[in-house]
Amino acid sequence: MKGMKRVIALAITLAFAASLPLYIPEAFIYLLGLALLFAILVVSWDVMVGYTGYVNLGHTVFVGIGAYTAALLQSQRLALPTLPVPASIVMGGFIAALVGLFIGIVTLRLRGYYFALVTAILPLVFMQTVFIWPDIFGGEEGFTIEHGLAGSVVEKYYAALLIAFVSIAVMLLIVNSPVGLKLKAIREDEELAEAVGIDTVKYKIMAFVISSFFAGIGGAAIVHYRMVVAPDLYDIPLMLLVILSAVIGGLGTIYGPMIGGLLIYLAKNWWLKEVVDVFRFTALPINDDVILYLILIVVAILMPEGVYQGIKEKLKKERG
Amino acid sequence: MEGLSAELLLRIIVFGAVASGIWALAASGFSLIFGVVRILNFAHGTIFVLSAYFGITLTNYGVNPYVAFVASILFAGVFGVAMYKIALSPIRESKVMVIIVTLAIALLVEQILMMTFGGHGISFPSLVEGVVYVAGVPITYKRILTFIIAVIALISLEFFITRTKTGKMIMATAEDMEAAMLIGIDTEKALVITMFVSSILAGLGGLLYSQIFATTPIVSLKALIYAFAIVILGGLGSVRGSIVAAFIVGYTLAITISLLGARWSEFVVLLTIIAILIVKPTGLYGVEE
Numbered sequence: 001m002k003g004m005k006r007v008i009a010l011a012i013t014l015a016f017a018a019s020l021p022l023y024i025p026e027a028f029i030y031l032l033g034l035a036l037l038f039a040i041l042v043v044s045w046d047v048m049v050g051y052t053g054y055v056n057l058g059h060t061v062f063v064g065i066g067a068y069t070a071a072l073l074q075s076q077r078l079a080l081p082t083l084p085v086p087a088s089i090v091m092g093g094f095i096a097a098l099v100g101l102f103i104g105i106v107t108l109r110l111r112g113y114y115f116a117l118v119t120a121i122l123p124l125v126f127m128q129t130v131f132i133w134p135d136i137f138g139g140e141e142g143f144t145i146e147h148g149l150a151g152s153v154v155e156k157y158y159a160a161l162l163i164a165f166v167s168i169a170v171m172l173l174i175v176n177s178p179v180g181l182k183l184k185a186i187r188e189d190e191e192l193a194e195a196v197g198i199d200t201v202k203y204k205i206m207a208f209v210i211s212s213f214f215a216g217i218g219g220a221a222i223v224h225y226r227m228v229v230a231p232d233l234y235d236i237p238l239m240l241l242v243i244l245s246a247v248i249g250g251l252g253t254i255y256g257p258m259i260g261g262l263l264i265y266l267a268k269n270w271w272l273k274e275v276v277d278v279f280r281f282t283a284l285p286i287n288d289d290v291i292l293y294l295i296l297i298v299v300a301i302l303m304p305e306g307v308y309q310g311i312k313e314k315l316k317k318e319r320g
Numbered sequence: 321m322e323g324l325s326a327e328l329l330l331r332i333i334v335f336g337a338v339a340s341g342i343w344a345l346a347a348s349g350f351s352l353i354f355g356v357v358r359i360l361n362f363a364h365g366t367i368f369v370l371s372a373y374f375g376i377t378l379t380n381y382g383v384n385p386y387v388a389f390v391a392s393i394l395f396a397g398v399f400g401v402a403m404y405k406i407a408l409s410p411i412r413e414s415k416v417m418v419i420i421v422t423l424a425i426a427l428l429v430e431q432i433l434m435m436t437f438g439g440h441g442i443s444f445p446s447l448v449e450g451v452v453y454v455a456g457v458p459i460t461y462k463r464i465l466t467f468i469i470a471v472i473a474l475i476s477l478e479f480f481i482t483r484t485k486t487g488k489m490i491m492a493t494a495e496d497m498e499a500a501m502l503i504g505i506d507t508e509k510a511l512v513i514t515m516f517v518s519s520i521l522a523g524l525g526g527l528l529y530s531q532i533f534a535t536t537p538i539v540s541l542k543a544l545i546y547a548f549a550i551v552i553l554g555g556l557g558s559v560r561g562s563i564v565a566a567f568i569v570g571y572t573l574a575i576t577i578s579l580l581g582a583r584w585s586e587f588v589v590l591l592t593i594i595a596i597l598i599v600k601p602t603g604l605y606g607v608e609e
Contacts, residue, residue: 049416055415055416055419057419106594106597106598107597112415113354113360113415113556114552114556114603116360116419117360117548117551117552117556118552118594118597120362120545120548121545121548121549121552121590121593122590124541124545124586124590125586125587125590125591125594128583128584128586128587128590129587131583132583132584132587236423236427236541237427240420240423240424240427243420243423244420244424247416247417247420251416285431285432285435285436286435287431287435289427289428289431290428290431290432290435293424293425293427293428293431294428296420296421296424297407297421297424297425297428300411300417300420300421300424301407301410301411301421
């Protein structure tokens with residue numbers, strides 16, 4: 001019965017998402033497609049951080065690797081074979097997962113704080129490669145690619161919807177499987193998990209590789225969506241946007257970060273731009289990022305458990 | 321050829337000393353605050369840069385550089401304490417939130433600085449003028465002064481922690497907060513003092529940096545990354561480890577810049593650190609958590 005309800009809810013959501021281009025202007029559809037791909041990044045971050053409790057601050061490394069891999073497979077900059085678009089996106093995921101495996105083996109023997117610090121410096125290491133070898137990676141400007149996900153904006157939106165749906169569904173299946181249970185055991189008490197015979201290092205690395213794979217897929221898909229690859233996909237502001245979305249949505253829930261990702265991305269790229277215009281006459285140093293960071297700081301201090309939990313608790317109090 | 325390589329060696333020695341001193345200041349403060357309060361302060365690099373911008377602004381308004389120097393260090397300390405009191409103290413128990421909030425503060429300040437001052441490099445006026453020639457290589461007095469101030473500050477820090485009553489109080493809090501509370505130590509006060517000391521070390525580092533190198537808002541990230549790298553290498557929470565690691569990083573930096581060029585600097589330094597971590601995962605002086 002419960003399964004049936006879920007299938008119906010899912011079908012309605014998908015039908016709604018698929019019908020959007022019928023009555024929404026194209027510029028907004030374009031943003032919506034990007035928001036869907038951004039949601040993949042947020043959910044894949046949640047698979048690692050929300051389920052194992054290890055704070056990965058280098059998620060954009062895998063986004064960038066996926067993005068550059070896919071872009072290079074679409075250009076003649078390296079003497080690489082040119083792959084069809086779907087294959088290059090999958091390759092982006094695989095290369096990201098491979099790098100994730102190596103980084104995971106090195107760092108996941110360490111406990112929490114070291115992992116956070118080491119992963120925090122990684123995006124900068126990878127970002128430097130772009131500037132060191134500008135002939136290959138295009139330097140600060142990045143480079144454009146020829147073949148995108150599809151020709152028209154609406155087709156691109158459907159492609160993004162498909163990629164996001166498949167990616168998020170697979171991640172959801174993984175965290176709801178016995179593997180997910182073991183990850184949660186690690187999050188709750190790592191020593192206890194080890195004591196009952198869970199190979200914690202193996203499962204942590206597994207979660208990290210899965211997380212990296214989908215970050216790579218997301219990065220690669222974004223490149224094929226907007227047709228440009230640039231170092232912003234490695235950069236810290238993107239990392240913080242992912243964190244912000246996941247935290248607002250509620251860590252370790254998949255659905256929460258997915259909705260958080262969609263809302264935050266649209267808020268930043270649509271609504272905040274208009275808010276900033278209101279402040280323009282004041283000549284104060286305010287832009288969309290400043291407002292976003294201020295919101296994040298205030299939310300974090302007032303509701304350290306996340307907005308989702310915070311609201312749930314408040315409702316409980318009012319009822320009780 | 322021989323003369324050239326001797327000159328290069330001397331340049332590396334001087335540059336390495338200056339870089340090591342500055343990064344040791346930034347990293348020891350970061351390590352101190354982690355060791356005592358168990359928070360990763362991602363806004364540490366922001367304090368580093370903020371004190372430099374504060375000092376530069378004061379001198380632009382005609383304040384004497386020495387006065388501005390001292391005022392900026394104090395400003396850094398006050399900023400750190402205010403940040404702790406307002407934003408960090410209520411969420412201290414949640415590791416993830418502390419990281420998120422301090423990271424958001426860092427990016428917020430960076431954006432505001434960028435919009436107020438622009439992205440071009442600016443510098444704090446030299447506290448001393450003049451050049452000394454050693455074997456034909458010019459060494460500015462301000463570089464020598466920077467190194468001396470850094471060394472004095474680090475020795476004072478070591479003395480403060482190990483010899484003074486307040487330092488011992490802080491160390492007791494770091495060791496076991498509940499036990500420290502039980503024997504009557506005001507642990508909240510200890511945390512505030514730690515935050516203050518950590519921030520003035522960052523502030524001093526930033527001022528010394530901006531006296532020699534062009535400072536931009538992005539330097540906050542650079543300072544943070546170097547502090548991370550050094551602390552990872554030296555071992556989290558170990559101030560002494562940070563100082564040793566700062567010299568390793570400083571000289572790796574100097575050699576890389578001299579031989580390969582500046583754009584390789586961060587890449588090589590961070591790769592070195594990752595290589596060391598593969599061999600020794602808890603850093604040089606690190607302890608098992």
